[in-house]
Amino acid sequence: xxxxxxxxxxxxxxNGSFSTxxxxxxxxxxxxxxxxxxxxxxxxxxxxxRSTRRLRLTSDGERYLEHARSALAALxxxxxxxxxxxxxxxxxxxxSMPSDLGRNLLxxxxxxxxxxHPAVGFQIRISDRLADFYRQPVDIALRYGAPEDSSLVALxxxxxxxxxxxxxxxxxxxxxxxxxxxxxxxxxxxRFLLSDTVHERWRFSQGDTDYTVAVHGDRVSDDGEVVxxxxxxxxxxxxxxxxxxxxxxxxxxxxxxxxxxxxxxxPMYLLCAHRLTLSPTVIRLREYLQSRFARYIQxxxxxxL
Numbered sequence: 424x425x426x427x428x429x430x431x432x433x434x435x436x437x438n439g440s441f442s443t444x445x446x447x448x449x450x451x452x453x454x455x456x457x458x459x460x461x462x463x464x465x466x467x468x469x470x471x472x473r474s475t476r477r478l479r480l481t482s483d484g485e486r487y488l489e490h491a492r493s494a495l496a497a498l499x500x501x502x503x504x505x506x507x508x509x510x511x512x513x514x515x516x517x518x519s520m521p522s523d524l525g526r527n528l529l530x531x532x533x534x535x536x537x538x539x540h541p542a543v544g545f546q547i548r549i550s551d552r553l554a555d556f557y558r559q560p561v562d563i564a565l566r567y568g569a570p571e572d573s574s575l576v577a578l579x580x581x582x583x584x585x586x587x588x589x590x591x592x593x594x595x596x597x598x599x600x601x602x603x604x605x606x607x608x609x610x611x612x613x614r615f616l617l618s619d620t621v622h623e624r625w626r627f628s629q630g631d632t633d634y635t636v637a638v639h640g641d642r643v644s645d646d647g648e649v650v651x652x653x654x655x656x657x658x659x660x661x662x663x664x665x666x667x668x669x670x671x672x673x674x675x676x677x678x679x680x681x682x683x684x685x686x687x688x689x690p691m692y693l694l695c696a697h698r699l700t701l702s703p704t705v706i707r708l709r710e711y712l713q714s715r716f717a718r719y720i721q722x723x724x725x726x727x728l
Contacts, residue, residue, distance in 0.1 A: 424465055426498065429491045431458040432470060436488050439478050511703045513542035519554035519564040520547065523647035523667045524691075529565060532715050536708060543704060551617060551647050556696035563705060564694040565712075567664060576701070577692045578709055581716040586686035587665045588625075589677040593657035600680055601660075604634040611659035612638035616645040625662050627684040634684070638662075664689045669719070691716065 427448075434444035435455070445455035463470055470484035480488065520529050526549060533545055548554070554564040556575070567584070569577050588607075590600070601607050604627045615622045621643055627634045640659055644650050647667065654661035655676055665686075671677040693709050695701065 425458070425461065426495070428458040428462040428465075429495055431455050432462055433488065433491050433495060435459065435471070435478065436480055436484065441478060512540045512707050514702070514704055515544035515546060516704060516708070517546040517560055517562045518548065519559075519561045519566075520549055521566065521647055522549055522551045522649075523651050524664070525549045525565075526648055527670075528666070528719070529712075532712065536711050539711075540704075540707070543708075551615075551645055553618065554694075556694075562695065562700060563708075566692055566694055567689045569690070569692065570694055574696075576695050576698055578694075579690060580693055580709065580712050581666065581691040581720070584664060584666050584689050584691055586662050586689050587668065587672075588627075588660060588662055588680040588684075588686065589654060589668050589672065590660045590680055591655055591657040591677055592675070594654075594659065595678060597657075600678075602681075604636045604681065604684060607636050607638050607660065610638075610640075611642075612640040613650050613653045613659040613661045614638065614640055614643045615647060615650055615662075616643050622662075626687050627681065629684050662686065666691065666716075666719075 430448060431444055431450070434447055435441050438444050438447070441455050441459075442452055444450075445452050448455070450458075459470065466483075466487065468483045469481050470487060472479050472481055518533075525547070530547065533547070537543055537545070546560075548559075548561065553566065553570075554561045556564075565580070588601075590598075598610060601610060604625070607625065612623075612625070623638050625636050625638055627636075642650075642653055642658065644653075647663070650661050651663065651667060651671075653659060654663070655671065660680065666689075668677055672679055693705075693712070695705065
């Protein structure tokens with residue numbers, strides 16, 4: 424049943440005229456007449472008695488008019504509720520986000536979000552260290568992996584993301600690409616430091632078999648963007664989040680290694696300390712980021728991934 428057909432019916436009943444109802448709704452008389460015929464066919468009854476000069480409701484039409492008005496009023500109330508909710512998309516959010524993805528992707532997306540919701544402000548904290556919600560003035564954090572603290576609320580943004588092994592064409596021109604995870608021991612591996620722990624045990628799987636390789640190299644950083652710059656400069660092999668390097672893989676600045684092996688899961692989450700933190704602004708931001716991640720992967724994802 425079309426809303427437009429209900430509008431034609433109610434306006435025609437109120438005005439006692441099809442032509443007046445059509446003018447008010449900016450429709451032609453033929454379109455208004457077709458709307459009423461559709462409604463009567465749906466209800467399997469006549470709603471009006473028509474003559475060349477008069478238009479009056481049938482008994483069924485009189486009964487149905489009250490319900491049609493109520494339905495239209497409910498739809499109008501729903502529209503008003505959405506408009507009112509949009510007015511609540513405001514305030515300043517303090518957001519912690521990872522270095523690489525934050526600088527190269529997320530800050531631009533937040534700019535776009537602010538253009539849609541100009542009453543929203545952001546305080547951005549870019550760091551690969553996990554935010555301490557109880558000591559730092561942070562409302563939400565965007566992070567890879569489910570939190571170890573089970574008291575935190577973790578809402579998925581991109582649950583299918585994984586780590587991938589990458590190197591630049593320049594590095595591969597000087598060093599044969601590894602064909603198995605074990606051969607990574609023969610390469611300079613660019614490692615990442617998180618919470619004072621070096622991420623140097625790289626894990627892969629192939630079918631039902633898991634592989635863990637203890638890698639070595641001459642460079643370690645606690646900043647993911649620094650690791651990305653090193654690998655782009657041809658200084659070694661990196662084990663990065665796919666989200667971080669999709670554009671580099673698409674343009675050929677980096678090449679995917681060990682494509683027949685699956686890297687570690689690295690889902691992206693929105694974290695907060697309590698569900699009471701999930702204000703209309705946070706909920707709308709999460710929905711927005713989910714849609715941006717989905718489009719980003721669809722557009723940028725190379726066929727090899």
